[in-house]
Amino acid sequence: MxxxxxxxxxxxxxxxxGHEVVPAALxxxxxxxxxxxxxxxxxxxxxxxxxxxxxxxxxxxxxxxEQLRGYDAILLGAVGHPSVPDHVSLWGLxxxxxxxxxxxxxxxxxxxxxxxxxxxxxxGPDDIDFVVVRENNEGEYSNAGGRLFAGTPHEIVVQESIxxxxxxxRIMRFAFELARRHPKRRLTSATKxxxxxxxxxxxxxxxxxxxxxYPDVATDQFHIDALAARFVTHPHHFGVVVGSNLxxxxxxxxxxxxxxxxxxxxxxxxxxxxxxxxxxEPIHGSAPDxxxxxxxxxxxxxxxxxxxxxxxxxxxxxxxxxxxxxxxLAERGVKTPDLGGSATTREMTxxxxxxxxxxx
Amino acid sequence: MxxxxxxxxxxxxxxxxGHEVVPAALxxxxxxxxxxxxxxxxxxxxxxxxxxxxxxxxxxxxxxxEQLRGYDAILLGAVGHPSVPDHVSLWGLxxxxxxxxxxxxxxxxxxxxxxxxxxxxxxGPDDIDFVVVRENNEGEYSNAGGRLFAGTPHEIVVQESIxxxxxxxRIMRFAFELARRHPKRRLTSATKxxxxxxxxxxxxxxxxxxxxxYPDVATDQFHIDALAARFVTHPHHFGVVVGSNLxxxxxxxxxxxxxxxxxxxxxxxxxxxxxxxxxxEPIHGSAPDxxxxxxxxxxxxxxxxxxxxxxxxxxxxxxxxxxxxxxxLAERGVKTPDLGGSATTREMTxxxxxxxxxxx
Ligand SMILES: CC(C)[C@H](C(=O)O)[C@@H](O)C(=O)O
Ligand SMILES: CC(C)[C@H](C(=O)O)[C@@H](O)C(=O)O
Numbered sequence: 001m002x003x004x005x006x007x008x009x010x011x012x013x014x015x016x017x018g019h020e021v022v023p024a025a026l027x028x029x030x031x032x033x034x035x036x037x038x039x040x041x042x043x044x045x046x047x048x049x050x051x052x053x054x055x056x057x058x059x060x061x062x063x064x065x066e067q068l069r070g071y072d073a074i075l076l077g078a079v080g081h082p083s084v085p086d087h088v089s090l091w092g093l094x095x096x097x098x099x100x101x102x103x104x105x106x107x108x109x110x111x112x113x114x115x116x117x118x119x120x121x122x123x124g125p126d127d128i129d130f131v132v133v134r135e136n137n138e139g140e141y142s143n144a145g146g147r148l149f150a151g152t153p154h155e156i157v158v159q160e161s162i163x164x165x166x167x168x169x170r171i172m173r174f175a176f177e178l179a180r181r182h183p184k185r186r187l188t189s190a191t192k193x194x195x196x197x198x199x200x201x202x203x204x205x206x207x208x209x210x211x212x213x214y215p216d217v218a219t220d221q222f223h224i225d226a227l228a229a230r231f232v233t234h235p236h237h238f239g240v241v242v243g244s245n246l247x248x249x250x251x252x253x254x255x256x257x258x259x260x261x262x263x264x265x266x267x268x269x270x271x272x273x274x275x276x277x278x279x280x281e282p283i284h285g286s287a288p289d290x291x292x293x294x295x296x297x298x299x300x301x302x303x304x305x306x307x308x309x310x311x312x313x314x315x316x317x318x319x320x321x322x323x324x325x326x327x328x329l330a331e332r333g334v335k336t337p338d339l340g341g342s343a344t345t346r347e348m349t350x351x352x353x354x355x356x357x358x359x360x
Numbered sequence: 361m362x363x364x365x366x367x368x369x370x371x372x373x374x375x376x377x378g379h380e381v382v383p384a385a386l387x388x389x390x391x392x393x394x395x396x397x398x399x400x401x402x403x404x405x406x407x408x409x410x411x412x413x414x415x416x417x418x419x420x421x422x423x424x425x426e427q428l429r430g431y432d433a434i435l436l437g438a439v440g441h442p443s444v445p446d447h448v449s450l451w452g453l454x455x456x457x458x459x460x461x462x463x464x465x466x467x468x469x470x471x472x473x474x475x476x477x478x479x480x481x482x483x484g485p486d487d488i489d490f491v492v493v494r495e496n497n498e499g500e501y502s503n504a505g506g507r508l509f510a511g512t513p514h515e516i517v518v519q520e521s522i523x524x525x526x527x528x529x530r531i532m533r534f535a536f537e538l539a540r541r542h543p544k545r546r547l548t549s550a551t552k553x554x555x556x557x558x559x560x561x562x563x564x565x566x567x568x569x570x571x572x573x574y575p576d577v578a579t580d581q582f583h584i585d586a587l588a589a590r591f592v593t594h595p596h597h598f599g600v601v602v603g604s605n606l607x608x609x610x611x612x613x614x615x616x617x618x619x620x621x622x623x624x625x626x627x628x629x630x631x632x633x634x635x636x637x638x639x640x641e642p643i644h645g646s647a648p649d650x651x652x653x654x655x656x657x658x659x660x661x662x663x664x665x666x667x668x669x670x671x672x673x674x675x676x677x678x679x680x681x682x683x684x685x686x687x688x689l690a691e692r693g694v695k696t697p698d699l700g701g702s703a704t705t706r707e708m709t710x711x712x713x714x715x716x717x718x719x720x
Contacts, residue, residue, distance in 0.1 A: 080554070085553075085561070086553055086554035086583075087553050087554055087555075087557040087560075087561055089554075090554045090555065091557060095555070117481075118481070119480055119481055119592055119593055120479055120480065120481060120592075121477075121478070121479055121480060121481040121482075122481075140555070140556060141555040141556060142556075142557075143557045143558075145521075145557070145558035145559065146558060147558065147562070152525075153525055153526065154524075154525065154526075155524065155525035155562075156522065156523075156524050156525075157522070157523045157524075157558050157559050157562040158520055158521070158522050158523075158558065158559070159520070159521040159523075159556055159557070159558040159559040159560075160518055160519070160520060160521075161505075161518070161519040161520075161521065162516065162517070162518050163516075163517045163518075163519075164514075164515065164516050164517075165512075165513055165514065165515035165516075166513065166514075192606070192609075193445070193446055193447050194440070194446035194447055194449075194450045195447075195450065195455070195500070195501040195605070195606065195609065196500060196501060196502075196519055196606075197447040197451060197502075197503045197505070197519075198503075198505035198506060198507065198517050198518065198519040199505065199517050199518070199519040200447075200519075201445070201447055202507070202515075202517040223446075224606075224609075224610055225609045225610045225612070225613035225614075226613055226622075226645070228588060228610050228613055228614045228617075229613040229614055229616060229617035229622055230617075232479055232480075232592065232614065232617040232618060233479055233617050233622075245555070246552070246555070246556075246584075249552075249555065249584075249585045250584055250585045250588050250610060252585070253585035253586055253588055253589040254585075254588045254589055254592065254614070256589060257588075257589035257590075257592040257593050258592060262586075262589055262593075285586070
């Protein structure tokens with residue numbers, strides 16, 4: 001037997017339920033690799049996050065990014081803890097990784113799995129199946145800004161949103177390429193050019209320019225308020241949706257909700273040029289309210305692992321893992337409490353691993 | 361009989377379906393006034409909007425705001441037309457009115473009316489009944505910003521979000537006062553302080569400071585992404601929700617969607633100090649796709665009129681008009697196409713006017 005290809009993965013469980021769902025994903029990934037036989041994983045764990053911050057005053061060591069740089073991919077759990085301000089925890093770990101490694105695409109499927117009930121009346125898996133492409137490096141998330149007259153009644157706080165031609169063009173190009181391969185061949189852009197008068201008209205301009213180069217892709221655009229409403233009223237409309245950092249963030253949590261549970265939704269932070277490692281993480285947060293109880297839904301993390309498999313060149317193995325998730329939910333009926341079931345993280349994970357044998 | 365009090369109202373139908381739903385609201389308002397007997401209306405119409413722009417290059421005359429200043433209230437339809445860029449039409453009419461007249465509160469009920477079906481599975485009128493208080497004067501909607509290196513590959517576009525202590529304190533105070541009188545006594549704040557690192561932590565600070573002064577109000581906060589998801593998964597959770605200009609905008613369109621139709625939702629742009637006229641308008645836009653067909657849902661506009669009645673000191677008449685809307689929808693079963701019926705704007709309006717006789 002030829003020796004298997006080895007993928008070196010940096011694993012950052014992070015905080016809260018990250019410590020429960022990440023081991024679940026590693027178990028599922030090992031199982032897929034064992035069945036496939038053509039590759040295996042070498043996982044290195046990094047104990048970074050809010051505990052590390054409370055001990056050291058930093059979310060990761062000063063050379064943290066250097067330590068990660070050589071890996072084939074990063075698997076992240078969730079970041080955030082009630083005793084650390086969110087803007088500290090996120091700007092100290094998650095956001096620098098996304099930016100330093102130019103993971104400018106945040107790819108987030110919105111897909112109702114079989115066996116899961118959507119909160120939308122009368123909607124089934126055929127109605128909710130699209131992809132959101134979120135700009136992941138610039139835009140409204142910025143640490144540029146400041147305060148004037150702090151602590152006085154005249155206090156003024158300013159925050160800059162910064163959009164660059166390079167940044168908007170590359171995300172649009174990725175989205176159009178994806179839409180071209182999507183069964184619906186439709187790309188919908190999220191804007192707010194009626195209220196936000198510099199950056200959003202620019203976003204629309206680049207969208208229009210790019211659309212001219214992809215005449216085979218149908219396009220439309222909605223203001224973010226109307227678009228959020230449309231996720232609820234017309235989910236079947238969408239093929240690929242492209243949005244800025246903030247709008248993509250809002251739409252994908254909403255997307256996770258209409259697809260049945262925030263605990264299910266996966267995401268891939270991609271550096272499409274593969275100069276740097278890409279990162280895979282569920283959409284959900286660290287969920288301090290249920291952390292340590294063993295009831296967190298591991299599906300979002302495991303599905304993120306399936307996206308990682310695809311990125312690493314194993315699309316068949318990725319599809320198989322997703323099929324196993326769906327089999328466990330639909331055919332075995334195993335569900336965690338967020339889905340109305342009573343399975344533990346462990347039971348859900350085992351059901352998925354066992355289902356691997358029963359799917360193509 | 362004592363002579364009736366006269367309310368002078370500036371009426372701006374605006375664009376698109378504004379021309380259809382505004383006359384409907386005037387008819388309903390006249391009918392309520394006639395039944396009540398203690399007041400009547402003097403409506404002055406202003407033909408401002410995109411047609412005016414296409415003729416004159418301006419959305420309203422140079423002294424437009426001066427013309428409006430002396431009115432008791434403004435009733436607005438909708439603004440926007442495909443041949444005028446949105447940031448031109450909105451910054452030329454709607455947004456200057458909101459700002460010049462310090463209508464810093466945008467009050468938007470999210471209420472599922474009897475007779476209307478929510479797109480959320482299993483949710484009825486008891487589950488969806490809350491109020492969003494949207495900051496309406498500053499924040500993310502700003503015309504401060506600019507472009508560098510325009511037209512080159514190095515183009516950079518910057519937009520400023522600007523939050524002031526005065527602005528945030530006054531909207532928080534209004535929201536806490538409202539929450540104190542709300543049956544749930546709960547105020548939920550929309551934030552995004554994990555990604556947006558100056559303005560949103562400031563928003564949270566003021567929220568915390570104000571909460572200390574209202575110990576009788578239960579408070580919580582969610583990041584806007586999680587909050588949008590929660591509108592879908594836990595609508596019954598909410599009493600009063602407070603959000604910035606952009607977040608309030610997104611949440612209220614989403615709120616309109618879960619409450620059955622964007623065509624139903626009303627809003628009040630309030631200057632609580634009553635130094636300037638307040639403005640009442642539906643949440644929906646000018647809907648060019650259905651304009652001129654006579655099928656627009658007039659409920660959002662008429663309900664906005666009911667909010668105007670309350671503001672003008674006639675809360676009983678306002679409640680009566682809302683009860684008539686609900687009676688027409690639930691008892692008469694009259695519904696426009698957006699609600700799954702086939703009534704025209706005219707038929708829906710008549711059903712509401714006739715229902716006025718049958719409600720207290
Ligand atoms: C038309 C637009 C500028 C406006 C807004 O975003 O304020 C509208 O969406 C609203 O909610 O009243
Ligand atoms: C934690 C937070 C900064 C993050 C984001 O908004 O990007 C999260 O919500 C996400 O969607 O990955």
